[in-house]
Amino acid sequence: MGKSVSLRKLPSMTQLLESLEKESLPRPLVVAVARDVLAGLRRKKTASGFAAIASAVHEQLRVLEQSRLQPVINATGVLIHTNLGRAPLSKEVMRQVAECATQYNNLEFELTGGTRGQRGGYLEAGLATLCGAEASAAVNNCAAALVLVLRHLASGEKTEVIVSRGELVQIGGGFRIPDILESSGARLREVGTTNKTSLIDYARSISPKTALILKVHRSNFFMEGFVESPVFPELAQLASRKKIPLVEDLGSGALFRTDCISGLEAERTPDQSLKEGADLVLFSGDKLFGGPQAGIIAGSRRMIAGLKNEPFFRAVRCDKLVLAALQATVESYLTAPEPFKAGQVQLLEMISASTDVLEERARSILSNVGRIKEIELGFESSQARLGGGTLPRSSLPSVALSVRSAGKKAGEILSALRRNRPPIIGYIHRECVFLNLRTVFPEQDVLLIAALKALAD
């Protein structure tokens, strides 16, 4: 029968591995992939030539290798790029992380008494100060913060969470407010309509089952035209009169006045939300705040203490690396009179770079690359965006290199740049490849120069 004949034709593992001696990936991974490919062929009962099998293994190893977490150059002009790791951290923040991580530290140790202590005391005080809050806590991400808050506040008889129909949003891949609510055991009580929700809508939906009122930042879109929602202080008054907690999920969490930067609209800050009467605010650590992935909760001392006592808190708490990075980021906000110029919050430095400087860099890159065969290089003014579901209406002026070729399609150039080490991620606009310099660090310019020169090969 065909089966035994074809199986005999499969090369042995030893043979196959010998041919893969030069592979750069760790040997156990090469062996595992080779074994997988052979097993697949055996299952399908098909025979292939040795070269074809070796090349199938090789291809799978390349697929695996490209998924290895590695630095890339973000030339997309999207500052908080969710696919590219959101906010990058500064060298100074990482120096402090490394210092704590490579040594023992006082993570849960009280140095004065020499006894067991709490995590993050200093960090929480700093965050609370920045947010104008009585207290604060940090967890794994903003989604976790929301689940924790819902689990804590929606329990027993009170399980209903009131949310406007205009705020039942999806953020990025798979984060949907109604699903998050359901998964935390709360019951969604929708009020109003997509475009209009009034104070009366909220008032009418309050019942003995109401656990909290949740306001959600729309984040990645905006509504214009025939729209209405109650002003926040009025909603806060209603909540306080009815003794119902009011929680605002701010999403991006800017701790600076975004409208001080030309091109950016005003983003509601945690401080503003609490001043206007929210009991708790939640936001991400790695969006406009410019820190590591985290979910920050700030507000009433009593509620924060309750949250930290939840058994679930343990499941979503931050590890020492994140706490160290958050602490360094918080400190740079606290100590810098002008966080933009501090050079410690990498994101803010990129946001505030002047277009003159970007243009200067573009000229210098072009003159360093010189002429390349069949490639036409230039630069022009362009726009950068915040991304990450923040400030969808805003853009920052920027400068982008343009790369055209008579012989190559834009898509081919783009993918050649992605194959560069480190990979360079650009974009196509008007059938031309653009490399936006606002998201490229100045020290990466030499890498861009080398990659552009290599396009000629």
Ligand SMILES: *Cc1c(COP(=O)(O)O)cnc(C)c1O
């Ligand atoms: C981004 C966002 C989240 C999710 O934050 P993560 O830190 O990614 O979990 C939650 N709510 C809103 C409104 C957001 O914009």
